[in-house]
Amino acid sequence: MATAEQNSSPVVEPSKPRLLKVLGPGLITGASDDDPSGIATYSQAGAQFGFSITWTLLLTLPLMAVIQEIAGRIGRASGLGLAGVISKNFPAWVMQTIVFLLFFANIINIGADLGAMGDAVKLIIGGPSTIYVVIFGFSCVLMQVFMKYKRYVSVLKWLTISLFAYFGTVLAVNVPWSEALRGLVIPTFNPDPQFWTVVVAILGTTISPYLFFWQAAQEVEDLGEKPTRTALIDAPKQAPKALARIRTDTVVGMAFSNLVALAIVITAAATLNANGVTDVQSSAQAAEALKPVAGQFAFSIFALGIIGTGLLAVPVLGGSAAYALGEVMKWPVGLARPPKEAKAFYATLSIATLAGVALDFTPIDPIKALFWSAVVNGVVAVPVMAIMMIIAVRDDVMGKGSIPTWMTVVGWTATGIMALAALAMGALSLM
Template identity: 30%
Template structure:
């Protein structure tokens, strides 16, 4: 057990990052609106996540550098280099700053479902104290700058999320045959296309590709760690996928017909399953929110470090300034009591559209023998990677067409 825990880390952080309030919200809405019929999209997302995150992990272990750092060094054309850096910087850093408010608010919703949220009145401004408390917890954990402590915290949070959501899904007693059909028989009307993109965007998160490549370099050195990293990644993402599916199953099997927020989802289960179901959902939502509120600023800081060529990481003042800025923006907007659920859902769709762009960069890098040597992509990895990129481009184009058609 001690050896097993020693090798757990980066993959768990990836799972903790993608199971945030966005995942809870999108999976809840998918289950309420479409039942079990979109479980296949989550299965596809899990496979795509394993394939792409393995590439990112392999890049980090072999080169000892993060994805944004390698892109900056490998793109030789000055114009294309700066365009690439600006695209990555804007998409990841500014996007993470926007997501952070939703992450913290998600944790607040979880807390508020059990303990009412106290509000501090300062003149005309009302501040949610739970937002400040959660922001402070995230700040302290990041300020410590100790990767091993972060690992232990995330292992605990992922365990809490897993138990909470899986137990709640079991309590709903879903019908097995419709569940299996939804898992293995793809189908989606045009109305569900944006939800499919959101499910993919909330599982295969573009910033996780940058975060994972950097984290494996912090934890392991040398190509002998590849086997361990792959095994840890596979089980961590599989567990995260089971949690996401559990949320869809709970929402689909519970009989709830209308959900505005994931907190409503928790409250809506109380008449059906008693206070325990509400407690489990609230606890899972809190763990999801606080874990993502730590990983989003951390990922943004790693991206900035790579884009600007900084050498130092967790304990660098400049590195800390980036994650602190993202975190403070999230705390500020969350404490104002804004309702970010629709923004979160839109962000997941945007993630799905952005994914092929980041995946193409990663795909190009891991096929360069000058970077990866003998560990560049195999034929099978290239086939899988090409299929994943093609599917995400197709779905992204169709979702854009669907939006434009509705205008």
């Protein structure tokens, strides 16, 4: 059965396996959510609180799946990226403020991710980590600027395979599965303020603003690359197949993301927490701590996973910032455009990534910087999600892509939970 969304004129496309055709923006977005900074958060959660915190990943799955599907719908329905839609329907200062904060948070995340990747290579083969940081940073920029869009998307899809390293890690260690299952399905409400700080960090890691912007932008990119697709506001007949594809892509991507996160938490709980190692400050430190308690194999594949997921996440972070700023400034944007047609877009992408590289050469504490990045992400996520919910029910913007009642309920629930999480993070930081 063909999965290409049909225009009103009959167009026959070459047959491809259904899953390969369907999976795209949602899969890449979900996989990029498990970046080295996220790995550090999940490792710390498992090391500090063991299996008692795994239930949070079951909670976040439906919330992130719905919010990311809404982001994808907005791009596919309107033919505009998220920043473009917001700029068109809200006062300019709203999007300008969001873009400034998003840019700030993304640069810090890029710096932290590149630093973790450099440290991971150093752990495996030795040498100066800063050299690896520079190599990774420039490699990400060069691929985005000079590689053809279709090939680049293919590379990102292949990089998602690196996350299977964490399934290998969890299978390589001795896990008390009955205890792990109990922690997953029976919520634990620990009165320790540190427990709730970690819960808030997990929410902020799994539901991040840059993911919204990236997925919406990739849906718009696909409209340009696939001539049978038209924005749903102009082609309502395409809506059933388009929305079914977006849902499948997003659910698979977010489920994959959360399963990887769960594997990391379980690995840390079964090894680090079980052996009294409860303080993990970075993903590379988590890999190093695994070595004496879980062996060389678990250490190696955990460290290799950091490199692979970093190569996936850094371009998404830089790209989402460039899409957002470019749409606000009304520049030509898109990775499918040649560099000479989108100079400002590619310059923004390059500046964001290389600023992240530069961050690793400053005396700024990356762990503290990452904390403030998480705070900014948590604060920015709430208004962005609220705006998305307002847009997603507007027929004049979404056409047949407007969301049903049940998605409205879940979306506003996710927004409310993120608002509470942002308030809790602020309160806990003052304690």
